[in-house]
Amino acid sequence: MKKGNMLIAQSGGPSMVINQSLVGAVLAARANRKVGKIYGSLHGIQGILDEQFIDLRKESARTLEAVAATPSSALGSVRRKPTHEDCIAIFAVLKKRDIRYFFYIGGNDSAETAYIINEEAVKAEYGISCVHIPKTIDNDLRENDHTPGYGSAARFVACAVRGDDLDNRALGGVKIDVIMGRNAGFLTAAAALARVDEDDGPHLIYLPERPFSIDRFIKDVKGCMKKYGRCVVAVSEGICDKDGTPIIAKFTQETDSHGNVQLSGTGALGDLLAKTVKERAAIKRVRADTFGYLQRSFPGIASEVDSKEARAVGVAAVQAAVDDDISRGSVVIRRKPTKKYGIKLEVVPLRKVARETRSMPDAFINRAGNHVTQAFLDYARPLVGALPLGDRFEQLKH
Amino acid sequence: MKKGNMLIAQSGGPSMVINQSLVGAVLAARANRKVGKIYGSLHGIQGILDEQFIDLRKESARTLEAVAATPSSALGSVRRKPTHEDCIAIFAVLKKRDIRYFFYIGGNDSAETAYIINEEAVKAEYGISCVHIPKTIDNDLRENDHTPGYGSAARFVACAVRGDDLDNRALGGVKIDVIMGRNAGFLTAAAALARVDEDDGPHLIYLPERPFSIDRFIKDVKGCMKKYGRCVVAVSEGICDKDGTPIIAKFTQETDSHGNVQLSGTGALGDLLAKTVKERAAIKRVRADTFGYLQRSFPGIASEVDSKEARAVGVAAVQAAVDDDISRGSVVIRRKPTKKYGIKLEVVPLRKVARETRSMPDAFINRAGNHVTQAFLDYARPLVGALPLGDRFEQLKH
Numbered sequence: 001m002k003k004g005n006m007l008i009a010q011s012g013g014p015s016m017v018i019n020q021s022l023v024g025a026v027l028a029a030r031a032n033r034k035v036g037k038i039y040g041s042l043h044g045i046q047g048i049l050d051e052q053f054i055d056l057r058k059e060s061a062r063t064l065e066a067v068a069a070t071p072s073s074a075l076g077s078v079r080r081k082p083t084h085e086d087c088i089a090i091f092a093v094l095k096k097r098d099i100r101y102f103f104y105i106g107g108n109d110s111a112e113t114a115y116i117i118n119e120e121a122v123k124a125e126y127g128i129s130c131v132h133i134p135k136t137i138d139n140d141l142r143e144n145d146h147t148p149g150y151g152s153a154a155r156f157v158a159c160a161v162r163g164d165d166l167d168n169r170a171l172g173g174v175k176i177d178v179i180m181g182r183n184a185g186f187l188t189a190a191a192a193l194a195r196v197d198e199d200d201g202p203h204l205i206y207l208p209e210r211p212f213s214i215d216r217f218i219k220d221v222k223g224c225m226k227k228y229g230r231c232v233v234a235v236s237e238g239i240c241d242k243d244g245t246p247i248i249a250k251f252t253q254e255t256d257s258h259g260n261v262q263l264s265g266t267g268a269l270g271d272l273l274a275k276t277v278k279e280r281a282a283i284k285r286v287r288a289d290t291f292g293y294l295q296r297s298f299p300g301i302a303s304e305v306d307s308k309e310a311r312a313v314g315v316a317a318v319q320a321a322v323d324d325d326i327s328r329g330s331v332v333i334r335r336k337p338t339k340k341y342g343i344k345l346e347v348v349p350l351r352k353v354a355r356e357t358r359s360m361p362d363a364f365i366n367r368a369g370n371h372v373t374q375a376f377l378d379y380a381r382p383l384v385g386a387l388p389l390g391d392r393f394e395q396l397k398h
Numbered sequence: 399m400k401k402g403n404m405l406i407a408q409s410g411g412p413s414m415v416i417n418q419s420l421v422g423a424v425l426a427a428r429a430n431r432k433v434g435k436i437y438g439s440l441h442g443i444q445g446i447l448d449e450q451f452i453d454l455r456k457e458s459a460r461t462l463e464a465v466a467a468t469p470s471s472a473l474g475s476v477r478r479k480p481t482h483e484d485c486i487a488i489f490a491v492l493k494k495r496d497i498r499y500f501f502y503i504g505g506n507d508s509a510e511t512a513y514i515i516n517e518e519a520v521k522a523e524y525g526i527s528c529v530h531i532p533k534t535i536d537n538d539l540r541e542n543d544h545t546p547g548y549g550s551a552a553r554f555v556a557c558a559v560r561g562d563d564l565d566n567r568a569l570g571g572v573k574i575d576v577i578m579g580r581n582a583g584f585l586t587a588a589a590a591l592a593r594v595d596e597d598d599g600p601h602l603i604y605l606p607e608r609p610f611s612i613d614r615f616i617k618d619v620k621g622c623m624k625k626y627g628r629c630v631v632a633v634s635e636g637i638c639d640k641d642g643t644p645i646i647a648k649f650t651q652e653t654d655s656h657g658n659v660q661l662s663g664t665g666a667l668g669d670l671l672a673k674t675v676k677e678r679a680a681i682k683r684v685r686a687d688t689f690g691y692l693q694r695s696f697p698g699i700a701s702e703v704d705s706k707e708a709r710a711v712g713v714a715a716v717q718a719a720v721d722d723d724i725s726r727g728s729v730v731i732r733r734k735p736t737k738k739y740g741i742k743l744e745v746v747p748l749r750k751v752a753r754e755t756r757s758m759p760d761a762f763i764n765r766a767g768n769h770v771t772q773a774f775l776d777y778a779r780p781l782v783g784a785l786p787l788g789d790r791f792e793q794l795k796h
Contacts, residue, residue: 014568016561042796043568054794066792072564074794079569163414163695166470170412170441171477175691266672267665267688274664290665292687293573297561300786301698388698394464396452396472398440 002127002325003034004100007048008056009041010073010135011106011113015149016156016302017310018135021105022075023068024314025133026056034322035101044078044104045113048090068311071297073105082113087120094128101129101321105314107136107147111330111354118328118350129321132330132350133313137296140184140357143348145335148313151306151383153180153295154190157234158387160291162194165201165232173285174221174231174277177202178270180295182238185209185360187295190380191234192372196392201232202371208238209359210369212247217273218280220370225283237269237290247272266290303385309333309343316345330354341382400525400723401432402498405446406454407439408471408533409504409511413547414554414700415708416533419503420473421466422712423531424454432720433499442476442502443511446488466709469695471503480511485518492526499527499719503712505534505545509728509752516726516748527719530728530748531711535694538582538755541746543733546711549704549781551578551693552588555632556785558689560592563599563630564793571683572619572629572675575600576668578693580636583607583758585693588778589632590770594790599630600769606636607758608767610645615671616678618768623681635667635688645670664688701783707731707741714743728752739780 006029010018022040029035038056041047054075059067067074082090094102104114111132118130134141137153157179168175179188185207192205203224206212224231240246248269270288278286313331320326329347336342364376404427408416420438427433436454439445452473457465465472480488492500502512509530516528532539535551555577566573577586583605590603601622604610622629638644646667668686676684711729718724727745734740762774 010568014565040794052796054796059794063792063794067794070564070787070791070793071561073568076796077568159697160692163469163697164691166468166697167412167691167695170408170471170475266669266686268669271664271666271669287691288664289690289692290688291692293562293565293685294558294687294689294692297565299557299561299564389468393468394461395468396438396457396461396465398450398452398474 002100002129003036005037005039005098006035006101006103007039007041007094007099008103009044009047009105010075010077011044011104011110012077012079012135013137013296014072014077015135015137015296016071016152016298017148017307018105019070019074020068020307020310021133021135021148021314023064024311025103025318026064027061028315028318029322030057032318032322039097039099040075043076044080045082045086045090046078046080047076048093049086051093071299071302079109081109082116087117090117091120091124091126095126100127103131103133103317103321105133105135107138108141108353108355108357111350115350115354129326130328130350131317131321131326132353133317134331134333134353137187138181138184139186140359141353142356142358143330143332143352145333145343146383147333148306148310149296150186151303152301153187154193154380155301155303155384156295156298157187157190157291158193158384159301161191161202161232161234162387162389164289165194168201168230168232171285172230173287174225174233174283176233176235176270176273176286176288178235178237178288178290180291181208181236183208183357183359185236188234188236189360189364189372189376190384192377193380193384193387199228202234203228203231204233205371206233206235206239207360207365208236208240209365211242212239213242214276218277221277222281225281235273303383305383305385313345320347400498400527401434403435403437403496404433404499404501405437405439405492405497406501407442407445407503408473408475409442409502409508410475410477410533411535411694412470412475413533413535413694414469414550414696415546415705416503417468417472418466418705418708419531419533419546419712421462422709423501423716424462425459426713426716427720428455430716430720437495437497438473441474442478443480443484443488444476444478445474446491447484449491469697469700477507479507480514485515488515489518489522489524493524498525501529501531501715503531503533505536506539506751506753506755509748513748513752527724528726528748529715529719529724530751531715532729532731532751535585536579536582536755537584538757539751540754540756541728541730541750543731543741544781545731546704546708547694548584549701550699551585552591552778553699553701553782554693554696555585555588555689556591556782557699559589559600559630559632560785560787562687563592566599566628566630569683570628571685572623572631572681574631574633574668574671574684574686576633576635576686576688578689579606579634581606581755581757583634586632586634587758587762587770587774588782590775591778591782591785597626600632601626601629602631603769604631604633604637605758605763606634606638607763609640610637611640612674616675619675620679623679633671701781703781703783711743718745
């Protein structure tokens with residue numbers, strides 16, 4: 001039976017429910033006698049390096065519950081991959097404070113950080129549990145059926161596109177919505193949940209899993225205009241040409257410490273696509289919106305299922321590390337093979353989740369590579385929940 | 399006592415509650431024996447020219463209520479200013495169908511259209527009531543305390559900025575949010591409703607009512623970074639330089655039939671401002687989001703007060719035209735001078751609302767011209783309602 005202090009931190013892009021995981025873990029730890037102090041590190045590993053901690057035993061349950069329901073990372077976040085020197089410095093802090101439980105909430109880069117810290121701990125023969133708690137709106141963590149944060153971001157996207165499609169019906173033309181997702185199209189694909197009738201948008205969906213061809217895109221848009229007299233397009237910020245070069249990379253050079261090109265926080269891709277449609281398809285009214293950070297931070301619309309699951313993975317991480325004496329691993333979500341939606345949680349080796357990501361399975365993408373399949377809709381709907389206006393909302397027939 | 403058929407149409411940019419006005423008017427008319435047929439014209443005056451009508455007596459009350467709660471213009475919209483030839487064609491249709499009540503739901507351009515049609519009707523000695531029903535998320539109609547559509551769009555903006563500010567807390571740097579509003583800053587100003595504590599964003603707000611200076615902007619951002627270590631900026635798409643030239647006009651040329659430059663549906667302004675901050679303030683992490691059409695179409699978050707008032711102006715328009723025999727005018731919203739929020743509706747001459755718009759009063763803008771005053775917050779809060787996370791939501795103290 002291990003006894004010691006605990007440290008928890010958040011990393012990478014925030015989500016609407018990442019604080020559920022934090023609070024789930026903290027409340028579980030507070031109820032467990034093996035856990036001493038509970039440090040919340042500010043801004044991920046940066047907070048360890050700077051010894052910027054807050055005492056998570058001191059916060060009232062009421063405050064913690066309020067924080068759980070608040071979007072974004074309450075401890076602050078960071079995008080930093082630890083160097084060897086960082087690891088040495090981190091250990092000095094962990095040892096000094098007798099930290100025996102380390103929980104890192106984040107995506108694949110965060111799992112990699114947990115993996116690196118664990119490897120160094122093993123080398124240094126320092127007994128610590130390093131557990132990664134999954135979080136990413138991109139839904140691109142391997143081993144997981146889906147990831148906490150995705151359902152809520154997908155809900156935002158589906159709502160936004162549903163409203164946007166109604167808007168496009170009113171004034172016509174082409175509307176392009178650029179949606180987050182570096183390598184995986186799950187979030188962009190969620191736009192399809194907005195549809196009720198066959199003529200509802202999004203009429204076209206472009207994912208990073210398929211090479212993006214401007215010629216093909218223009219042809220698709222023209223076809224859609226001919227068929228419906230209007231066209232709503234959902235496109236992933238991460239779309240690449242046939243050589244694998246992100247379309248956006250032609251317009252921006254900024255990269256983060258993990259070597260990723262900046263995709264979000266700019267309207268460049270949408271503007272480029274809109275300009276191209278205007279010129280090449282000779283359509284007058286073409287508009288583009290880039291949903292941006294709202295997708296991961298909009299308050300008040302988190303998916304209920306996502307909120308609950310985000311809480312559950314935090315609880316499960318503490319149970320695994322403290323009660324089951326699991327020294328390292330990543331909590332993953334599996335879907336039960338039952339008709340009624342349900343999940344079970346497991347812990348897998350960190351390396352199975354760290355570094356590489358996963359993409360949309362082929363079965364989720366239509367043959368033409370410009371929309372999703374029913375299999376995707378069946379997969380995503382329980383994660384997102386019922387949308388505003390309902391499943392069969394009535395419109396005036398024109 | 400006039401008897402005759404009625405025609406109703408929607409024009410200009412959609413809103414989240416414009417269908418409340420439509421349904422309010424239609425249900426009021428259906429209950430009134432003076433009204434015969436009720437034509438819904440598709441896509442505003444375009445539908446009259448093309449004789450594209452739907453029979454609004456045939457729709458069930460259940461369908462109409464569903465439509466009322468749905469964002470965007472259910473009859474379709476148009477941006478078209480009628481020419482003299484259009485007017486002649488329109489009269490031919492109105493006369494042929496014995497239309498004696500004409501209701502046009504829209505902003506100042508739509509009021510102008512109603513005004514033009516009314517003028518032509520007077521010249522032709524054709525007895526018809528032309529009543530304009532107010533709608534604009536810009537909140538820029540003269541004579542009105544505020545306009546239907548504004549409260550809901552403002553609610554979206556306040557929610558989005560509240561979430562975005564939490565997001566910015568997590569990862570730091572400068573975040574620029576570009577918000578709709580051609581000449582009036584009301585919608586951008588609503589970002590301020592997101593704040594609870596003094597260090598909450600938006601830290602800076604730039605409105606079309608004050609000349610925008612890049613130098614001043616950079617200085618403000620640097621000051622904010624020094625004070626808070628981060629900076630969230632709300633900026634109107636309609637900001638102009640000291641000569642009155644829209645900043646965005648340097649990047650786009652598209653105009654509509656009313657001669658307005660295209661401001662929305664492009665991320666160019668946000669990207670320009672972000673690039674400038676990066677270069678001139680030497681800040682690494684600078685992001686821009688342009689909220690775009692989501693501000694007027696997002697389902698499920700309409701303001702309750704706004705929804706009720708949008709319904710009420712539709713009802714009032716029909717009562718004025720049918721019961722009070724008012725032949726022309728625009729329904730306007732006045733605020734009662736009571737402590738508890740309340741409104742009353744009046745009808746004013748069309749020319750008082752048509753064409754020119756109004757801007758934010760000076761009392762709503764701070765002296766530095768980079769934020770709003772308490773007077774604005776007191777003005778806007780009842781229109782928007784309580785926000786998700788509440789009035790004093792708790793955060794972990796760093």
